[in-house]
Amino acid sequence: MQLTNRKKVVSNKEQSFAERIYFPAIIKGMAITFSHLFKKRPTIMYPEQQREYAPIYRGQHVLKRDDNGAERCTSCGMCAVACPAEAITMESAERKKGEEHLYREEKYAAKYEINMLRCIFCGLCEDACPKEAIFLTDKIVDAHFERDEFIFGKDKLVEKMEQRVDVSKRQTPEVLAFKKIPGLKHNELFTEKLEKGKKH
Amino acid sequence: MAVFLFYKSLLCLAVFAVSLGIAAYSTWWERKFAGLLQDRWGPSRAGWWGLLQPLADGGKMLFKEEIIPNVSNKFLFVLAPGLFIVTAIMAGVLIPWAPDLVINGVSYPMQVADINVGVIFLLGVTSIGVYGIMIGGWSSNNKYSLLGAIRASAQMISYELAMGISLIALIIACGGTLSFREIVGMQDAGVANIVLQPLGFIIFFVCAMAETNRAPFDLAECETELVGGYHTEYSAFKLGLFLFAEYINMFVSSAVMAGFYFGGYNFPFSAELYHMMGLEPGSWMISMIGFIAYFTKTCIFISVFMWIRWTIPRFRYDQLMNLGWKTLLPLSLFNLLLTVVIEFFRGNLHF
Numbered sequence: 291m292q293l294t295n296r297k298k299v300v301s302n303k304e305q306s307f308a309e310r311i312y313f314p315a316i317i318k319g320m321a322i323t324f325s326h327l328f329k330k331r332p333t334i335m336y337p338e339q340q341r342e343y344a345p346i347y348r349g350q351h352v353l354k355r356d357d358n359g360a361e362r363c364t365s366c367g368m369c370a371v372a373c374p375a376e377a378i379t380m381e382s383a384e385r386k387k388g389e390e391h392l393y394r395e396e397k398y399a400a401k402y403e404i405n406m407l408r409c410i411f412c413g414l415c416e417d418a419c420p421k422e423a424i425f426l427t428d429k430i431v432d433a434h435f436e437r438d439e440f441i442f443g444k445d446k447l448v449e450k451m452e453q454r455v456d457v458s459k460r461q462t463p464e465v466l467a468f469k470k471i472p473g474l475k476h477n478e479l480f481t482e483k484l485e486k487g488k489k490h
Numbered sequence: 491m492a493v494f495l496f497y498k499s500l501l502c503l504a505v506f507a508v509s510l511g512i513a514a515y516s517t518w519w520e521r522k523f524a525g526l527l528q529d530r531w532g533p534s535r536a537g538w539w540g541l542l543q544p545l546a547d548g549g550k551m552l553f554k555e556e557i558i559p560n561v562s563n564k565f566l567f568v569l570a571p572g573l574f575i576v577t578a579i580m581a582g583v584l585i586p587w588a589p590d591l592v593i594n595g596v597s598y599p600m601q602v603a604d605i606n607v608g609v610i611f612l613l614g615v616t617s618i619g620v621y622g623i624m625i626g627g628w629s630s631n632n633k634y635s636l637l638g639a640i641r642a643s644a645q646m647i648s649y650e651l652a653m654g655i656s657l658i659a660l661i662i663a664c665g666g667t668l669s670f671r672e673i674v675g676m677q678d679a680g681v682a683n684i685v686l687q688p689l690g691f692i693i694f695f696v697c698a699m700a701e702t703n704r705a706p707f708d709l710a711e712c713e714t715e716l717v718g719g720y721h722t723e724y725s726a727f728k729l730g731l732f733l734f735a736e737y738i739n740m741f742v743s744s745a746v747m748a749g750f751y752f753g754g755y756n757f758p759f760s761a762e763l764y765h766m767m768g769l770e771p772g773s774w775m776i777s778m779i780g781f782i783a784y785f786t787k788t789c790i791f792i793s794v795f796m797w798i799r800w801t802i803p804r805f806r807y808d809q810l811m812n813l814g815w816k817t818l819l820p821l822s823l824f825n826l827l828l829t830v831v832i833e834f835f836r837g838n839l840h841f
Contacts, residue, residue, distance in 0.1 A: 322801075331530060
């Protein structure tokens with residue numbers, strides 16, 4: 291009884307003379323390997339030559355400052371909520387008088403830590419951030435010997451004003467446009483406030 | 491006498507140095523060629539095109555820790571690599587590298603020893619070579635080593651038969667001389683022995699590949715089955731000597747093939763070329779050109795060995811034995827018969 295039509299008759303035919311003496315097959319194989327002598331090689335000579343990173347490569351995080359040098363992060367915790375690996379922890383603090391040049395808004399992150407061993411570099415934190423404060427950069431996280439050395443605090447994450455991190459490739463016009471739709475207009479609101487403050 | 495001793499020892503030293511140098515650079519070329527065949531670049535860091543790689547490898551081998559297993563037979567364990575490399579280099583004394591050099595009417599052959607039973611000496615020395623593998627594998631007291639050694643010796647014995655018989659056919663075709671020098675010298679008329687012995691050459695080539703334990707016949711040390719084969723327990727420079735000896739074997743058998751079947755230092759229209767350049771027989775220029783021709787042929791054979799290694803997968807052990815006993819041996823006997831019949835009708839054979 292035939293149940294399916296998938297039955298195959300295996301061909302077990304005798305090898306021909308040419309197949310049995312192997313030489314044609316060997317010569318053919320050697321011709322194939324020889325032709326590879328002249329093929330283009332995909333090798334990248336690493337230290338001299340480097341593969342170009344994708345513009346949206348997701349490496350180590352940076353906490354951005356604004357153009358006046360104030361930290362943008364307001365410790366809202368959206369990134370920590372969004373993080374699927376639960377790598378981000380933070381402690382908030384209130385801005386004191388006279389610290390306006392350090393922190394952009396009334397609340398700031400006194401402690402901000404990312405565990406780089408937990409982080410899966412998915413980039414959901416930068417998607418979640420309403421303040422354009424956290425970005426992933428093309429810097430590869432350094433190797434360390436101890437586990438606790440992988441918990442990066444603000445000392446490593448916050449960008450320094452003398453060496454600002456360029457994230458313009460990640461802030462595509464589309465992303466910026468998205469973040470500027472009504473209700474998310476924190477940038478304009480802030481500049482308005484700043485200008486008001488300057489007038490007073 | 492003093493001149494003779496000086497020239498012989500100089501020649502010995504040259505053969506020794508060339509053998510070792512070729513072995514070292516064979517390791518480099520093996521890796522480079524394998525890389526090029528596989529769309530890679532191969533060694534490229536140590537020196538231009540990785541040309542200092544053999545030095546780096548040799549340095550590494552020298553400075554690594556030398557381990558002699560407690561359970562091994564220490565005397566034989568130390569003896570084996572030395573034996574292997576000595577026999578490998580010994581076969582090199584037969585090779586007539588270039589046409590004779592004539593200085594002040596005295597002829598200096600570019601060959602360390604012209605033994606009148608050279609072919610038999612060659613077969614004998616290559617057979618002794620297997621003792622290095624056998625002793626090394628056995629004295630390691632390791633199952634893998636022993637298996638590799640047993641395989642190597644069985645393989646050597648099986649393929650030596652077909653090799654010897656194909657050589658007998660060659661000797662008959664060459665008029666019965668056993669001297670390497672004369673066999674090479676006979677080919678200066680422009681006809682290389684490959685024309686007379688095409689089947690014999692193929693048999694000899696396959697057997698030479700098996701004798702030198704090269705892929706696809708590298709069952710003595712196949713990594714997938716036997717870890718490292720007979721040199722599993724060896725480390726540091728003893729391992730280096732084993733690997734070196736294998737490359738020297740390859741070099742010598744390439745030179746033998748080039749000499750026996752491809753005319754050695756002769757090449758087509760060599761006499762016309764020398765005549766055109768106005769060179770007297772025995773001048774150093776002829777020796778130089780002849781040496782370059784022989785050396786080029788040898789290097790091409792070494793490359794072909796490598797080319798085959800990186801193309802064809804390894805035989806299964808029963809396939810290896812089948813090929814040796816059921817195919818090559820009858821084939822070489824048939825070749826012998828054919829040669830005898832042809833030479834008889836050409837009138838070169840006298841009973």
